Amino acid sequence: MTQLNKTPLYDLHLELGGKMVPFAGYEMPVQFPLGVKKEHEHTRQACGLFDVSHMGQVLIHGPAPAEALEALVPADIVGLPAGMQRYALFTSEEGGILDDLMVVNAGEHLYLVVNAACKEQDISHLRTGLGSDYRVEVVDRGLLALQGPAAATVMQRLCPSACELVFMQHGRFSMEGVEVWISRSGYTGEDGFEISVPAEHSDALARRLLAEAEVEAIGLGARDSLRLEAGLCLYGHDIDATTTPVEAGLIWAIGKPRRRGGERAAGFPGADLILHQVAAKDHTRKRVGLLGEGRAPVREGAELFSADDVKVGVVTSGGFGPSVGQPVAMGYVAIEHAEAGNQVFAEVRGKRLPMTVTKTPFVTPGYHRG
Amino acid sequence: MSAIPSNLRYTKSHEWVLDNGDGTVTLGITDHAQQALGDVVFVELPEVGQELASGEEFGVIESVKAASDLYAPLGGEVVAVNESLEDAPETVNESPYEDGWIAKLKLSDADALDALLDADAYGAVVDAED
Numbered sequence A: 001m002t003q004l005n006k007t008p009l010y011d012l013h014l015e016l017g018g019k020m021v022p023f024a025g026y027e028m029p030v031q032f033p034l035g036v037k038k039e040h041e042h043t044r045q046a047c048g049l050f051d052v053s054h055m056g057q058v059l060i061h062g063p064a065p066a067e068a069l070e071a072l073v074p075a076d077i078v079g080l081p082a083g084m085q086r087y088a089l090f091t092s093e094e095g096g097i098l099d100d101l102m103v104v105n106a107g108e109h110l111y112l113v114v115n116a117a118c119k120e121q122d123i124s125h126l127r128t129g130l131g132s133d134y135r136v137e138v139v140d141r142g143l144l145a146l147q148g149p150a151a152a153t154v155m156q157r158l159c160p161s162a163c164e165l166v167f168m169q170h171g172r173f174s175m176e177g178v179e180v181w182i183s184r185s186g187y188t189g190e191d192g193f194e195i196s197v198p199a200e201h202s203d204a205l206a207r208r209l210l211a212e213a214e215v216e217a218i219g220l221g222a223r224d225s226l227r228l229e230a231g232l233c234l235y236g237h238d239i240d241a242t243t244t245p246v247e248a249g250l251i252w253a254i255g256k257p258r259r260r261g262g263e264r265a266a267g268f269p270g271a272d273l274i275l276h277q278v279a280a281k282d283h284t285r286k287r288v289g290l291l292g293e294g295r296a297p298v299r300e301g302a303e304l305f306s307a308d309d310v311k312v313g314v315v316t317s318g319g320f321g322p323s324v325g326q327p328v329a330m331g332y333v334a335i336e337h338a339e340a341g342n343q344v345f346a347e348v349r350g351k352r353l354p355m356t357v358t359k360t361p362f363v364t365p366g367y368h369r370g
Numbered sequence B: 001m002s003a004i005p006s007n008l009r010y011t012k013s014h015e016w017v018l019d020n021g022d023g024t025v026t027l028g029i030t031d032h033a034q035q036a037l038g039d040v041v042f043v044e045l046p047e048v049g050q051e052l053a054s055g056e057e058f059g060v061i062e063s064v065k066a067a068s069d070l071y072a073p074l075g076g077e078v079v080a081v082n083e084s085l086e087d088a089p090e091t092v093n094e095s096p097y098e099d100g101w102i103a104k105l106k107l108s109d110a111d112a113l114d115a116l117l118d119a120d121a122y123g124a125v126v127d128a129e130d
Helices: A010-015 A036-045 A065-069 A116-130 A151-158 A160-164 A199-210 A220-229 A271-280 B031-037 B110-115 B119-129
Strands: A019-023 A026-031 A047-051 A056-061 A085-091 A097-105 A110-114 A135-138 A141-147 A170-175 A178-183 A192-198 A215-218 A285-292 A303-305 A311-321 A326-334 A343-348 A351-358 B015-019 B024-029 B040-044 B057-063 B067-071 B076-081 B103-107
Touching (some): A026 A036, A026 A220, A036 A220, A047 A151, A097 A178, A151 A199, A192 A199, A220 A311, A220 A326
Parallel strands (some): A047 A215
Antiparallel strands (some): A141 A192, A285 A351, A303 A343, A343 A351
C-alpha cells in the first residue's frame, strides 16, 4: 500500500480526536467527537472549520493565461474580472468531465483549486494542454474552509476587510500577520470563506479560528451531507468522464461566449458534442435531485425504477439529510422522468422506496451576494 | 471504553440479549456498535410474528455513514418491536441498552441463551477489535 499523505493539520486532527480515514490519498478526519450529524447541524446554525488542504492549489503564470486555460475548460475565463472566482470543468475529447475546479483571476496569474483525487492528472493535463509558454506552479499551502451563518461574524474579528467580499469574490489579505488568499465561497450551501494559507502557518491559523466560540472542527462526513443538501456535485460520483456537462445539469458552467454564436465559441475538448447537446437538448438522461419519504436513506448505486417497473436511472450520491429531515439523493434518470415532481422508485434491499424528483438545492443557500 | 452490562448476553456481531425470564428476550446493539456506526438515522425493524432462525438477518441499522445488517442472536418469533425508533432512531445512540432496544423474541430454544457470550467474553471481542 502506498503511504498516505498528511495535510498540515494532521496533528491538530489527532489532537481534536478526529477519526482518520484514507481519502484521495490523504489521511483525513471523517468526523470529530461531535459526530457527523451534530457537525452538520453546527455548520448550518453557526460555523464549521473544514480542512481542505488535500485539494490541489495551482497557479498558472504566463502571457494571457485566461485565454490559454479556455483551451481546456468551457467556462468564460477571459470574461472573469480580476478578484473573481468561477466554477469550471475540465472536459474530455468525448465530452465527459475530467474534473471540476474553481478558477480565480488573481490579476497577473490564475489561481486554481482542483480535487485531491484528480490533482496529479489535472496538473499534467494543464502542463500538456497549456504548452511551454505557461508555468504551472503547485503551491504548498493549506486550505481552510470557514462555513456557516456565523462565518462572517468570526471573520469580522480576525480579518474584517475580508468581510467586504461578496459571494465568489477573492482577494489577498493579512490574517494573524500572514498573507492569506480568501474567497467568499465554499461547498456547504452556506455563507463562508475559503482561506489559503502558507503550509507552515496553517496549523496556527486553524487553532486561532477554533478558539472562536462559534467555530467547531468538521470532518468529511458532514462535508458530504452538507454539499449534498446544497445540490453540489462530488467528482467521481455525480460527475465523471462518462457524464457530459449537459447531462449533469451544469450548462451554466459553459460560458455564453463559448457557446455556438458566441465570441469565443468552442475551442475546448469535446466542444462538438457538448455544444450540440446545449443547442439540441437531445441528451437522454439528466442529473436530478431526489427526495425520499420516511427515513430510510437511499445511497449511491441504488437503481431507480418507474412505477411500471422499468429501470430509469441510478443514484450517484445519497444519504439522510440532517437539515432537510428526509432522505436526499442525486442521480441520473432518463430525461422523460427528469421533471420536478415526477415520482420514481429506488430499490433498497429488495424494496421499492418512492422518491420525488426535486429541484436542488434541497436547502436555501445562505450565500452572501451583497 | 464504556462499561459492558454484566446482566446481558452478547454476540460477536455486537448484539446484546436480555433474558426476560419468561421465555422471551429483548435485544439491541451494544454501545460499542453504536459508537462505531455513528449517528443512526434509520432502523429497519422486523415484523411482529416473523419467525427468525439464529444468525438470520432481521433488520438494518443505517447511520450517516453506512448500512449495517442486524443478525438474530437466537431463533424465535418476533413478539414486539420498538416502534419509537421509527421516529427517533437516534435513541439507539443515546440509550443502546435500554430505550434503544430493537425487538423482543419468544425463544424457540431457551437453552440457546447459554451459548452466547457473557460480558467478559464480549469485552475481549471488543478489545481485540480496538
